[in-house]
Amino acid sequence: MSTPQTSTSQTARSTLTRARVLASAVALADREGVGALTMRSLARELGIEAMSLYHHVASKEDLLDGVTDLVVQEIQAAVAGIEPAPEDTPPSDWKHALRRRILTARSVLLRHPWAPAVLETRTGFSPHVVRYHDALVALLRRGGLSYDLVHHAMHALGSRALGFSQELFDPSGPGGDPAPTADDEALLARMADEAPHIVAMLAEVAHEDPESTLGWCDDQTEFEFGLDLILDGLERLAQREAR
Amino acid sequence: MSTPQTSTSQTARSTLTRARVLASAVALADREGVGALTMRSLARELGIEAMSLYHHVASKEDLLDGVTDLVVQEIQAAVAGIEPAPEDTPPSDWKHALRRRILTARSVLLRHPWAPAVLETRTGFSPHVVRYHDALVALLRRGGLSYDLVHHAMHALGSRALGFSQELFDPSGPGGDPAPTADDEALLARMADEAPHIVAMLAEVAHEDPESTLGWCDDQTEFEFGLDLILDGLERLAQREAR
DNA sequence: GGGCCTACCTTACGGCGTAAGGCTTACAGC
DNA sequence: GCTGTAAGCCTTACGCCGTAAGGTAGGCCC
Secondary structure, three states: OOOOOOOOOOOHHHOOOHHHHHHHHHHHHHHHOHHHOOHHHHHHHHOOOHHHHHHOOOOHHHHHHHHHHHHHHHHHHHHHHHOOOHHHOOHHHHHHHHHHHHHHHHHHHOOOOOHHHHHHHOOOOOHHHHHHHHHHHHHHHHOOOOHHHHHHHHHHHHHHHHOOOOOOOOOOOOOOOOOOOOOHHHHHHHHOOOOHHHHHHHHHHHHHOOOOOOOOOOHHHHHHHHHHHHHHHHHHHHHHHHO | OOOOOOOOOOOHHHOOOHHHHHHHHHHHHHHHOHHHOOHHHHHHHHOOOHHHHHHOOOOHHHHHHHHHHHHHHHHHHHHHHHOOOHHHOOHHHHHHHHHHHHHHHHHHHOOOOOHHHHHHHOOOOOHHHHHHHHHHHHHHHHOOOOHHHHHHHHHHHHHHHHOOOOOOOOOOOOOOOOOOOOOHHHHHHHHOOOOHHHHHHHHHHHHHOOOOOOOOOOHHHHHHHHHHHHHHHHHHHHHHHHO
């Protein structure tokens, strides 16, 4: 053992680490949804027994914390790849910089459709989640907004800051799978009695915009609409604050 | 047994119905959180066995569907109590009417702190949820907005239409219980390294607004801020549309 | 070499949703 | 009144889940 290199027994080829456990968990959730992410299934994926996982994560909650943090880390990496740090962006550009960051975050989440649902159940302060939001705060501050307005802005954005917004009644479950179920028309017909205005609205919107996502609404378009609504409102408040 | 009155054996006093099951489930969730709402615990509450519940609900999913629908029904009742139907409100008042409806919905949800988390997991079309949204659509339509703008508006509001918005990292878990945990300062100190801007913001905001909820942010104020931001933006778009 | 630590495994517990089937009671038609 | 049928409730049991408790085998330091 004169050489200080890391040991080399038969387990060295695939020593388990927390990072490997978390990466495997993300892969499994991507492939089969969070519902299929159990301690036993994750262990099977890694070729070990369920209880061995507890040497690398404290509990299932801790596992989910780590998994969401990993996804947000991926978001941060994507954001860092496309634009300079907040300190180096022109202050006047805060709205477009913020918008770009958020849409980039969204593009990452689209690769992990289960992540929003898990994120919403996390109450702790995952390191990368905090860092991500800290960068947003820095961006807005450099844009000249008061801390008070920045604070309101963060609350107004809510989960939109990370690139998603929960849609009530979305026929595709939280597991992703946006397949348009083809019986949408039957559903609308059944709803016609108790929701005539919604049905009329959907009929007209679908007619005016036939190339949107089949039958149901185009998430990306709607997300951007809501995001811009908020950003424009914030910009107006910022301008009023500045003068 | 000559009298045709409803029978009188020992079980007649408290015949179970779906409505009674759902009401009990809401009460139990209010008291002990959704986590404590299991088929067995609910049966215990009703003095029956778990499997007997399946004569009134198809599954646990169906139970949760019914429970959320009951809460939204409560919202509708509260809304109906404070203001006229959409057909009878002056069209020009749409913004204030919408605001009042939403804040009323929120006041009901504050009595059922577990409800937002459950609502977000429902992907179906609960009757009362649909009816509630239909009334909002009617209100906006009568205000002169195009179906297209109404459609965008509903998506922009998202869960805010029902009176809640998920806050990422909220130290109080989804079970309610907004007790400020008193180690907030320790938490902030730990965060100072990786989130200096957030810490600075919170320090200043807390200083400027000491009478807000202890240590953490005032949900109601922030909710109204975000809501008004969206409503004002919609109003501006509606005015642009009208001319 | 003895003791300790780390990583992994084995076994087992209690709780969950619910499938399958049995028992009792109420009522309709003869 | 007798009987078939159905509803309402119960009993038992299965296969999941997270995880507590404890065992074992190899590598490290004294």
